[in-house]
Amino acid sequence: MSELERIYFIGREEQLRGFVALGVKVLGVESLSAAEDALRRAVRDDAVAVFITEDFGDHMHETLELLSTRTLPVVTLIPTARGTTGATRERLRRQLVRAIGVAGFLGEED
Numbered sequence: 001m002s003e004l005e006r007i008y009f010i011g012r013e014e015q016l017r018g019f020v021a022l023g024v025k026v027l028g029v030e031s032l033s034a035a036e037d038a039l040r041r042a043v044r045d046d047a048v049a050v051f052i053t054e055d056f057g058d059h060m061h062e063t064l065e066l067l068s069t070r071t072l073p074v075v076t077l078i079p080t081a082r083g084t085t086g087a088t089r090e091r092l093r094r095q096l097v098r099a100i101g102v103a104g105f106l107g108e109e110d
Helices: 011-021 034-043 062-065 087-100
Strands: 007-011 025-028 047-051 075-077
Touching: 007 011, 007 034, 011 025, 025 034, 034 047, 034 062
Parallel strands: 007 025, 007 047, 047 075
Antiparallel strands: none
């Protein structure tokens, strides 16, 4: 399996169709439970990176938190065609605060 085949995109198929041309795995889903199943499949298949659209990823906090303790796969939320909800930025902020332990470093109060 090539490295590109170990990169997964999870979300509504019509929003991710263009990524197929890159040689990555696109797992089209229509429900939160299907998105969670797709994420489990990606982890089981030794994915190195997983991109999940925010419309599903926003509701997978517990699962994403568990995966954040692992080195791989790197899981990133991406906006949908309707734009971003801000979830990706907030998730990254929380991870940075946990990594460096200081919210003030990011211009915030502890």
